[in-house]
Amino acid sequence: MTDELPYYPVEDDFLACHECDLLVKVPPLENAQMITCPRCHYVLTEFGVHSYAQALSYAVAAMVFVLIAMSYDFIIISTATGKTHYAIPQSLTILLDLQQPALAIIFFLTALFLPVLVLLLAAYLLAAVQLERKFPFLIPAFKAFFFFKAWSMTEVFLAGAVVSLIKIAKLATVELGPGFIAYCLFSVFVFVAIRKIDRQQLWSGVQRLIYHA
Numbered sequence: 787m788t789d790e791l792p793y794y795p796v797e798d799d800f801l802a803c804h805e806c807d808l809l810v811k812v813p814p815l816e817n818a819q820m821i822t823c824p825r826c827h828y829v830l831t832e833f834g835v836h837s838y839a840q841a842l843s844y845a846v847a848a849m850v851f852v853l854i855a856m857s858y859d860f861i862i863i864s865t866a867t868g869k870t871h872y873a874i875p876q877s878l879t880i881l882l883d884l885q886q887p888a889l890a891i892i893f894f895l896t897a898l899f900l901p902v903l904v905l906l907l908a909a910y911l912l913a914a915v916q917l918e919r920k921f922p923f924l925i926p927a928f929k930a931f932f933f934f935k936a937w938s939m940t941e942v943f944l945a946g947a948v949v950s951l952i953k954i955a956k957l958a959t960v961e962l963g964p965g966f967i968a969y970c971l972f973s974v975f976v977f978v979a980i981r982k983i984d985r986q987q988l989w990s991g992v993q994r995l996i997y998h999a
Contacts (some may be wrong), residue, residue, distance in 0.1 A: 792969065803828050812986065830985035836989070841982035842912040845905045851968045859963030875964055888950070897943035901998060903975050904938045905982035907931040907980060915991035924992050935980055940973040 800811055803823040812821050812831060821831050859871045874897075883889035907927050914921040921927075951960055 806876050810984060817938065819910075831984055837982050837987070838912050838916050841908060841979050842916060842922055844908045844975045844979035844982065845912070848903065848972050848979060849905055849909075851972040851975060852898070854942070855968035856964045858965040858968065860947075860965040860969065862961040862963055863954065863960040865959070871963070873963075893943070896937060896939040899935055901938040901972075904931060904935045905976065905979065907934070912983075912993060913986060913990065915988065918995065920995045924996060928989065930994050932985060938976060938980070940969075940976050944970065944973050 800809055803826060805811060806823060806826045806828070810821065822829050856874055858873065860874050860877075861872050863870045863872070876892055877888050879892065881887075884914060906932055910921065910927055911924065911931060913919075914924060947966075951962075954960055
């Protein structure tokens with residue numbers, strides 16, 4: 787992770803463009819406003835009055851759906867010998883039975899643990915800003931969120947699962963269980979929740995709590 791985050795006054799921030807490194811002065815924004823780089827037009831930051839509440843709602847909804855996805859069948863495979871029900875936790879057991887512990891760990895981290903960790907960190911930060919409460923460890927939580935969110939790969943797992951199901955469908959009858967639908971919704975809500983969080987605006991909110999409480 788990066789070193790200690792620098793302190794800038796909330797009213798007078800400067801951002802370096804991620805694309806061309808131009809230093810741009812960022813004034814306080816009003817609802818639905820954004821700042822783009824004058825050189826390359828990259829979106830540096832954008833602000834919405836209800837962005838925090840919306841992101842928090844999506845994060846909570848995603849956590850509900852992942853619990854549903856873990857509790858119900860992911861797929862049901864029908865063959866001449868009968869039906870076999872598969873849930874997400876069984877995937878880990880199957881990989882371990884096949885003596886693939888490394889693959890099981892990668893699957894667990896990227897498809898389950900890290901996305902849930904990112905959601906919990908997001909909910910923690912957003913709740914602090916929404917409630918205007920100075921929770922402990924806000925800066926470590928902020929840095930951890932933006933470090934680990936790149937490793938949240940629910941869409942990669944979902945794409946791999948769909949490809950595998952297409953191949954399996956040629957050999958047997960495949961039914962999608964409630965767990966599959968719930969995981970699809972989980973992936974969508976994770977993506978939307980993360981997309982709703984603007985790094986600069988969230989840092990300004992965290993900074994205001996820490997230095998102006």
